[in-house]
Each structure stands twice: as C-alpha cells, then as structure tokens.
Amino acid sequence: MPIALRAVILSIAASLALPALADEGMWTYDNFPTEKMHAKYGWAPDAAWLEHAQLSSIRLTLGCSASLVSADGLVMTNDHCVRECVDDLADAKHDYNADGFYAAGAADERKCPAMEANQLVAITDVTQQVEAATAGKTDRAFHEAERAAKAKIESACGTGAEIRCQVVTLYAGGVYDLYRFKRYQDVRLVFAPEESVAFFGGDPDNFTFPRYDLDTAFVRIYDNEKPLHTKDFFKFATRGVKQGDIALTSGNPGSTERDDTLAQLQFQRDYLQPYVLNQYSELRGLLTDYATKGAEQARTSQTLLFGIENSLKAFKGRQMALIEGQLMTDKARSEAAFRARVAADPAIAAADGGAWDAVAAAQAHERDIFVRFSLLERLPRLSTLLSQAIVLNRYAAEIGKPDGQRLEEYADANFPALKARIESTAPVYPELEKTLLTWWLTKLRENLGSSDPDVGTLLGKRSPQEIAASLVDGTKLDGPPLRKQLLEGGADAINAYHDPMIDFARLLDAPARTVRADRENNVAAVFTKNSALIAKARFALDGKSAYPDATFTLRLSYGMVDGYQEHGHAIAPTTNFAGAYAHATGSDPFKLPARWLDAEKAVDPTAELNFASTNDIIGGNSGSPVIGRNGEVIGLIFDGNIQSLGGDFAYDGSVNRAVAVDVTGISEALRHIYHADRLVKELTHK
C-alpha cells in the first residue's frame, strides 16, 4: 500500500451518472449516506458514533492513517507507516527494522524525528469565499486568486504549532471546505515488530490475500512532555471477526481519479503511468543491487526500496485496470451520456458545456511538459540533501512575498510542517545520496537530451558522478543545527550561505519554477476551473448524491468482512496464526522471526491474524482502524488485494477487498510472542 502519496496531477471532479454500487464510496463525515447503509445492513452509525469515530481518527502527515486506542494517547498504525521513524532511530548497532522495537517502560518510548499526528476537529464550508475570489478569472489569474483565497482563509483560521488549517478542494473544485486539525509533533515510538513479520511474504505477497502479516505498530502522542490524555479512542475488540460482520474504515485515502475525464485517463494510460513504471523499475533495479554492497547499504536503502516496489506494484495494478476490461469503454460511454444531458439543458450547457474540451486541451499541454516537470521539480527530491537545499533556498525567496502569492508549500499554514522538515534529525547517508543524485542527473540528461539548455545549465561539462560527489562531499546541510540556524536567520542568512549543494539548488531553481508555473497555470488551474464546472453541472442535474474523489482527507467507508472468488477458487475472509507458521520457509521474504518460531507452542493456532473486507480504500488508508457497529476497533487496514488497485479509477465490489490485521491477533502476538505486558494491559485492561 503506497505510503507516499502521489501528487502528480490534480484530480478533477465529474462524478459519473452511474449509481454508487454496494459498499462503494469514500464518504466525507459530513455527507455519510446513512440511509443507503441502513437499507443494505439494517444498521448505520448515528451522529454520536460518527463524532466519536472522527475524533478518534488520526492522520500521520507523512501519508498514513491511524487511530487513538487508549486514554493515554496510544496510537495504532501500520509498521510500514513508522518505518522512517524506525530507520531514523536505528544506527549501525541497532537495526530496529530487522529486530523490532519495544519500549518496556514509559521512559523507553523514543521520539520519532519526522512524525506528526493530526486530529480533525472541525469542517467548515468556504466554497462561497473562494468562488468570490476566482469569479471570472482563468488560467494563471484563476490559479493565483484561488491560492490567495485559500491562504487567506487558512491564515485566519490559525497557523500555530498546535493548529493546522487546510482548505480542502473537494469534487475537484465543486466544494471548498476548511479542515481544522489539532497538530501533535511529539510522537514517540512504543512498539514495532520485526520487518520480516510485519511484511511477511514481502513484495511477492504484497497486494494479495490470504495474508499473514503483523503490519502493526504503536506510537504515543505526547503533549507538553506527557502522554496525551483523551476521551476519544477506540476500544480493542475481544472477539475475532467473522464473515458478514459490519466493518467501517475511518482513514485518509490519498487520491483517486474516478471523476477524471476520458482525456485525463488516456493521458494516464498512454503517458504518465508508462513513464513512472519505467523510472521506478530502473530505480528498483539500482537499489536492489545497491543493497548487495554491504549490510549498511542494505539497511540504509531498505525503506526507499520498499516504497518504490510498493508503488510499482500499485502502478502496475492501476495500469492493468486501464488496459483490460471495460473501464475505459464505460468511462467513454458514461461521459458521452452525461455530456448529452448537459447539452440538452440550455442554461447548464451555456455555463458548463465547454468544460470537457478545455480539460482535454490542458491535458494535451501537460503531455508536452510532464517529463520536464517530473525531472526538474519532483525527482531532485529523491536526495534528502538536495531536497533540504531546495527548501531552504526557496524559503528565502518566498518568505518575503504576501502569503497568498507564495508557492503553496511556503504558505504560513504550512510553516510548522516546513520547519519540522528542515530541523529533522533523521540521519543522511552520503553514499546513498550520491547514488540517487547520479541517477537523477543521468535521467535528466537522457530524457531532456544532452543539448537541452536546462541540461547544459545543470551539468555543464561535468559528469553526473562528478557533480553528485562534489555536491554531497561539499555540503554542510547534513547537519540539523546549521539548517535550523539558517531558517532562523531568514532570507538574509540563507542567501549569504554558500556551499556546492545550495548553490546547485539555486541553479536548478529557475528551470524548475518555469515548468512548475506552466503546469500550475496552464494545466492544473484549467483542470480545477473546468472540473468545478462539471461538478456543478452534476449538482444541478443529480444533487450531491456522490462522494468526492479522495484527497488525503478523512473519509468513512462502510462494508463487511467478506471473502471473494479468484481464478475459480473461493478465498475465505480470514487467516490465522497456524497459516503463518505453515507458510514460513526459513528464507526471506517468508522467514518468520526467531521470537515467533520460539513461541509457536504458546500461541493459539486458531487465533485470527488477517481478514478481508469490502471497504473502499486506497493508498493513504494504511493504518486506518476497522470499526465494528458497537464502535470497537476490530481491525487495522494495511493493504488491499490486487483487484483493489483499479480502485483508483473505479470500485468493483465483487472482488475489491481491503486487507486488515485482526486486533485480536495483535493482542495474541503482543501477549504470547512479545510479552509486551505493559502494552497489552493498556489495550485490553487485562
């Protein structure tokens, strides 16, 4: 399941005329289809249930979901959501990723350098304010007006260390909502298992079911150096799930493109996805070999490789959804039908009828620039050091501008996150940095051509290897104190500071800004404006009966524990510990940790470990609680099956399955394998 969120193109709204299928939908908390769920399941959550679930849900800003599971701020999420923290705390002598981590006493809990937890406390509709600002504008003027309006609303809402305010674009511009979050930046690691059992089956079993993974971790939110006291948390269920149990997931699906137009999906299928698949495949090969250079190289590159393999499998699944089956044909048909309905209503047609063609024209422009955008604005971020240099250099340039005119990530509302990132104490690995920079510069030259002016500016007469070595060896930005000092010194201090890495970031800045501005003004802004028109046409003809595409904001999905059919076989909805032991081979990625092998007789072989459910989820939902009708947490989402990957574009209830750890399996493992008595007592009061 993707940890990192893709943000390659803005998604756009145009919900289709088809009725939502059974269990389909990533619903916002303020528009949950209570009646529809009740009609199918004979029960649906009431307002109190919803409020409690919302406040017990946590978003991790690095791209995961989570939930509060004790009155003392204990938070449950996936092991793969805390891997960066586990890596950051590790060193050459302590490989917590391989060996696991457990804080036996409260004092042993350790702060995660880059982790932030957010709790959604309020939603306010601000559509009218934004629309008043953008009315009558197009392209660059539209984009700037929208940015300024959003920044103004966010600033007015609050920007301190304890509050994050975000104007969320829903229905791709049909609705703007202000989301207010409480921010917690002191998050400490409590428990993470061995990676071999968290990710048992590894890449081969990733995005499949049945599974046998303990992809579970616990962190704790601290507030003023003390565990957060909270009344909002989910109690642990004490009985394993069974077929047909009602299951709801509360989490933050990252992004979907279900409302994209046909032209946008064609771009994905023919250009964007093939490009990403090739780049990631090559990077995967590079890192696979890099890890064979030594134990330290393996340790320091593992998390990045995991993320890439994970994304790669997800992209492959998505691409197959676009190539095979009826998805594109259905999209073409439903889009044509809806356009015909719009054309038939003179008032709507006059206002919104040209929207599809405008989107298609902007999409054609993106086709010409997306590779340059990726190479100049995204891929440089593979290097932590260059990323830090870019952020500092741009901060110096942006901070003097009015809030609403800055690049979005430098808006006041985002400053706390920016600061945390710049001051992160996460270690940097010079050899890996050089490898990634060399690779990026090689791709830059390969894709833009050796005679491209931007390539000439950046490479001159030096080779990628030479440049990478000189940047990494010459920079002092690997030291958090220097970065903190530069940030505090502001634009003057940053502009006066020189080393090869930040000077290179300065060289990169103009070409990168140029293509970014082109994309924001001539692609993204056109998408937003016209997708909003399509959404309004939909509201006018069908009301607000549909859910918006995913935007890494909190959504509730309802469904049930359920098996499915695959290649003519029935797949049961649950697995147990006996299955894990039966699948162990002694070799990676099917090697169980020694603790597990030693404890085999102590564990109940029939205790449930993983289960599948019909919930509509996508990357970003990792770590979401699965909640039963009584409000207890019954599971922990950690994956979807391969059929769920097409969910980026459409949900197919017959085979699309979310995959979760059963919380009773978590209790069983903590009790009998890890002897994590302090944690067991906190979770189960036993």
Next chain:
Amino acid sequence: MPIALRAVILSIAASLALPALADEGMWTYDNFPTEKMHAKYGWAPDAAWLEHAQLSSIRLTLGCSASLVSADGLVMTNDHCVRECVDDLADAKHDYNADGFYAAGAADERKCPAMEANQLVAITDVTQQVEAATAGKTDRAFHEAERAAKAKIESACGTGAEIRCQVVTLYAGGVYDLYRFKRYQDVRLVFAPEESVAFFGGDPDNFTFPRYDLDTAFVRIYDNEKPLHTKDFFKFATRGVKQGDIALTSGNPGSTERDDTLAQLQFQRDYLQPYVLNQYSELRGLLTDYATKGAEQARTSQTLLFGIENSLKAFKGRQMALIEGQLMTDKARSEAAFRARVAADPAIAAADGGAWDAVAAAQAHERDIFVRFSLLERLPRLSTLLSQAIVLNRYAAEIGKPDGQRLEEYADANFPALKARIESTAPVYPELEKTLLTWWLTKLRENLGSSDPDVGTLLGKRSPQEIAASLVDGTKLDGPPLRKQLLEGGADAINAYHDPMIDFARLLDAPARTVRADRENNVAAVFTKNSALIAKARFALDGKSAYPDATFTLRLSYGMVDGYQEHGHAIAPTTNFAGAYAHATGSDPFKLPARWLDAEKAVDPTAELNFASTNDIIGGNSGSPVIGRNGEVIGLIFDGNIQSLGGDFAYDGSVNRAVAVDVTGISEALRHIYHADRLVKELTHK
C-alpha cells in the same frame, strides 16, 4: 541499434494496400524494384551490380551485418558488433574495449571465440515443398509438419562446417525460400577503436543525429588458417558523400511487424512492450549499480548493459510510434478496407476470409502465456552458465529424435552453430552470473506468484540468492573442455553428468517446454498459417508488388543522402571531425580518447565523419555497407535516428533516417589518429 535480435513473436504477413512510399522497402535481392528506383533516381542497379553486392555482403550470426572490403578477406562492421569479441579477448590487464585494439602485423590478428561470418550464395524457392507437407493441417500438426519439411530441405541442402542452409519464411508464410550460405568460423579481430569514440555521446545520443561516432571495426575471415582470398568486395570511396547522393544499403534487418494485424499490434502496445520496457528498465538499474562496484565489475558488465540500454531506447521509440500519431488508426482503416476487398471476392473470401479472426484468437491466447514463456524460456538465458546447461541438457534429449521433430535450434542444420556456442572459450564471470540468476529467479517469483507450482518446483524453500550461489559455485560448466567432452560424449555422457547447474536446467526443462509448446502450437502456428492466407489473398489481388517483413536475411534498400526537419530546425545530412572536437567535454560519454586529442592538429577538420540517409533499415542492419551507384562503399550503417524506430511498424520517409560513418572519415582516422598504416594500405592502396 539493437545487436541482439528480438524473437518474441513470429511476425506475420499481410502487406497493406497502401502504395510503398518513396525509398520505403527492405527488398530481397530476387525482387528488387529496379523500375521504381529508376523512375525516382534515373538510375538503378543492374544484375551484375546486384550479384556483386550480394556476394560482398556478410552476415554475422550474432546479429549484425558486414561487408568484405579487400581481396584478402577483410571485413568491415561496427565496433558494437565486435564488442563481444573484444570483451572475450580482454582480461583484467588488457581492456581493449576502453583502449582499442589494432593488429599492427598479420600475426597479431586474434581469433574471436564466438564469431561466425556467413555469405549468402544462393536463393531457391521451396514454397511448394513446404505447402505440400502442411496442406490441410492446423495448430500443432501444422507446426510439426512445417518444422519437419523445413528440416528435411535444410538437411538435403547441406549441414557441414562450411555450409549453412536455412529455409526462410517470407511474407510470414506466403513464401518459403531456401537460403544457402558459406560459413566462416575463423574470424579474427584486426581493428577496434576505443569505445569512447565508437559510441561517442553514449546512451544520451544513441538513436539521434547529428552524430560524431567512429563505430567501426575490422575483422578478417580466415580459411584454412590463411586470409580468405575473394574477388567479391567493395572498394573504399575516396570522396565524402554529399546531399542527394544515391545510397543503397545491403544488410540484414532483423525483424519488422509492418504486416501484423491490428490485433497483433494492440498486443504489442498494451502487453508485450510495456512488459519488456519494465523488465529492461529494472535490469538497467541493476547493472548500472553493479558497474559501480569496481573496475572489473564495470568491465565485465558493460556489453550487457550497452545492449540493454540500446534495446530499451529502441522499445521506447517503437512504443511511441504505437501510442502517438496515426499509425494505429491507419492500420485499422487499411485492414478494414482490405478485409472488405477480400470479402467481396467469393473465392478468396471462402479460402482466406477467416484469417484475421483466427490471428486475433491466437493473440488473445498469447496474452495469457507470454509472461510465463518469457520467464521460463527466455530470461534464464541471461546467465551464460545456465544457458550452457540448458543447451547441453536439451541436446541430450533432442539428438535422438528425427531431425524434423526436434526443437528448431537442435535441427541438423543448426548443429555447427550449436557446437560453436557450446565450445566457446568466451570467459564467464561468476559474480555477474549470480547477480543475473538472482534477478531472474526474483522476477519469476514476482510475476508468476509465490504459490505457482512451477515457482515451487524451481525455488522450493530456498531464496533466489541461495540458489544462484549454489548453482554458480557448484558447476564446472564454466570450462570449455568439459562442455566439449560432454557434447562429444553425446546423450549418455550428458545424462550421466551431474552438477547443481545442469540438474537445475533439468528441473526447469519440463515447465519451459510446456509453455513453449503451447506458444508454438497455439500461437505461432496459427499466426503462420493464417498470415500465409492473408499474404495469398494479397498476392491474388495485388500481385507480389510489396517487400516482405524483415527476417534477418539479406535485403537491399535504396535511397539517398539527406537531411531532415526536426522541431522546426533543418538538420544537415553530414558531420565532420571539427564537430566531434567541438562536442567533446572531457567527461563520459562525451570524452574523446587521448589519441584523438593528441592528433587534433593532424586531422582535417572538414573531413566527413557521419551522415544521414533515407535508407529503410532496422536493428540487424548494424554494420551494413552503404553503397554508391558506382559500387564503391561510401558508408557504414551504425544507427538510425529516433524517428526510424517506428520503422518496426511503418516507414515515414520525411524523417526516418539511417545513420552511417562516412568511409572517408574512417580512412582519415586510421591514417592520422591510429597510424594504422597496414590497414590503410589494404583499404585504399595508398
């Protein structure tokens, strides 16, 4: 330009109803369109010209073209066509690839371990014999009858060490021709330049123009330990080419799919090419990092990496041709139009009308099995040692069967090539072998799934790394004497021999044969049979006015030296030495060798180095001579521009360009940079 030929699917014939465009066509020597060329250029070759050119043309069995250029058996080809030889002759102390090779005296010429040169001496039509054998048969019976008929004809023609007879399928089954070649297995290296100038500009400039490459090498054919004496050879031109000069290329284009049906192209676009692009991208990343492990790792992996990057760029170009522009639309339209013409003629319709649907059905089946086929039958060959084990093991199984019932590569006609391969003294690199085997086994498990029975058979409970190490460390097949001894001992000796590698090849054999037989009987045979029907419908309606798709057999293409327009700029058709010096940067891949820098003042800066021409070529044409109207060789094909890559599916004369070294540039470099006086004298008699 691809060295290795793709043989992923059999190409099929169905030449389109469109008239051949100017300069389009890879013509067989027995069907050259003399009138058409004369109409355009006011001149065309006569019979004597054609016979001389045919006999002066050479095919290198590893996948390249070449030509005789002296009465003493001197052969000119590309440096990239002798790289395997250069690598094989090199050792840790002599890096001929980096430093170049020149035999200053006759005694210094060194035998290339795995190189064989073939000269086409006769073409005979055997269509009736093959069709008599396949009449009324379908699927497996058709495939076996065709195989048997071809093997019988080839055996009757000759199978000795000096003759290679091959039944060539043209028009995808519309015509079968028997090609008789003289074989030369003693080929010795005379000259190869530094790779940095042979492949100046490297991967970034590959498949582009203007270029500045000396991608040139000379080998010599020996016959009975003496240089071959021959009356057929091309004299070196003494004046550089200019815009509009008539140019013909005589070489062996590997494969094209211009006559494929729409269903076949859709499979290429949606399944085969994306799969290959991802696999090659990953392998490229793997080897890119592998080369950073040390000078020896870089040296031993360089040729493989070069081949992969080259194929990758070619595949990307081909894929873009299928995605962009009108190619698929044109194919759909012309196929529909031709099917309508067939349907309108009751006699033809009854015989051939169902052919397109039969091809589409077989193509749908290939979609289900091509990944398994690739993983079990093709990718294992990445490892030289496993490849040797597979070949020996299969030889033992096949040699007892009647000739026509064997797997094709074990037919009597192919025995000499098989023997040369088994007895090759080319070195094997254990660390690289382990890396490639590990990667293959990992892909096998990833793509077929960890619970696939074939994966279970091959991996058991061991990891890919463990298996790769045990196979490579445990085998003795790295020794040519043992392999020779096993081959001479025949089936009994081979079957009695055990080591981990050959035992693993035995384990792999049944699953690999199963999927191969499925593909040969239910895909390839259906293609051949039905493509032949389509070709016959074409012959019936339009005569034999078209050229057949490329099949790595000798073809003549006519055209002229010509520039073109790109991104609104006019590109001149020739480059010179001054341009090479101007583009040098001192860093790979734009670093000229020291010899070149030292000789800058001695070289005529205006001497021509490379040129572009309108000739219709494709991978396999590497090393082809470019011949002027007076029969002199004027150039040496080494590449095509990026626009030529779509030539796999269609030729676009406005931008499709072949790229060649001007032979006067070769003379200039040999004389003033390499001081290769013996060679210069032989080539220019000066």
